[in-house]
Amino acid sequence: MSEITPQTKSHAEYQREWYKKNREHANEQRRLYRQSEEWKAKRRAYDAANYDQQLQRRRKWTSKNRVQVREVEKARRHRNRDATNAYAREYSKKHPEYAFAAKATRYRRLMEGSTREDRIAFRKFVRFVKTTESITCYWCNQPIPIGNGNRQTDHIVPISKGGSHHPENVCCACKKCNDEKRDQLPEDFVKTHELPFGWLFLHRQLLAALH
Numbered sequence: 001m002s003e004i005t006p007q008t009k010s011h012a013e014y015q016r017e018w019y020k021k022n023r024e025h026a027n028e029q030r031r032l033y034r035q036s037e038e039w040k041a042k043r044r045a046y047d048a049a050n051y052d053q054q055l056q057r058r059r060k061w062t063s064k065n066r067v068q069v070r071e072v073e074k075a076r077r078h079r080n081r082d083a084t085n086a087y088a089r090e091y092s093k094k095h096p097e098y099a100f101a102a103k104a105t106r107y108r109r110l111m112e113g114s115t116r117e118d119r120i121a122f123r124k125f126v127r128f129v130k131t132t133e134s135i136t137c138y139w140c141n142q143p144i145p146i147g148n149g150n151r152q153t154d155h156i157v158p159i160s161k162g163g164s165h166h167p168e169n170v171c172c173a174c175k176k177c178n179d180e181k182r183d184q185l186p187e188d189f190v191k192t193h194e195l196p197f198g199w200l201f202l203h204r205q206l207l208a209a210l211h
């Protein structure tokens with residue numbers, strides 16, 4: 001009976017040791033290999049063969065990181081807002097029922113969050129904004145010319161974030177500010193937009209003009 005000498009190291013252990021000693025070299029080799037056509041072709045073949053599995057994995061990851069994904073998507077839509085808006089217009093033309101439902105939701109939220117007096121005051125405010133001789137943007141304090149959709153009414157705290165339809169929560173904004181603010185809270189918006197001196201005073205003046 002010959003004695004069995006225990007094998008001290010497995011092949012995998014040798015590999016691990018080699019990798020530890022030559023880490024940088026190995027990483028560089030791997031990086032170069034991943035730029036090669038050979039690897040790209042292999043990758044494509046692998047992706048095609050495992051499409052369903054990868055789709056499942058992606059879905060799982062997305063549902064786990066929903067908040068993060070939503071933020072990234074929102075930023076992407078904002079970066080490409082012209083294309084996004086064009087797509088949305090086309091989509092609602094093709095699916096009028098969807099556009100109608102979205103409008104109904106906005107309307108329901110508005111009705112739930114406001115009294116009749118609020119709505120009357122809001123309409124008054126819109127009329128005032130559209131017809132008054134001169135008005136400045138609530139956010140950037142620049143005068144806004146009349147007509148052409150330049151003067152927009154903006155909810156200071158967005159309705160979707162619990163803001164009311166009460167006139168105190170409504171302001172006149174230029175197209176640019178309104179577009180950039182989107183559904184941000186004022187405290188988030190002012191992080192990227194410095195408000196001019198005296199903006200609160202201006203807001204109160206606008207409110208006073210209503211009464």
Ligand SMILES: [Zn+2]
Binds near residue numbers: 139141142173177
């Ligand atoms: Zn502005």
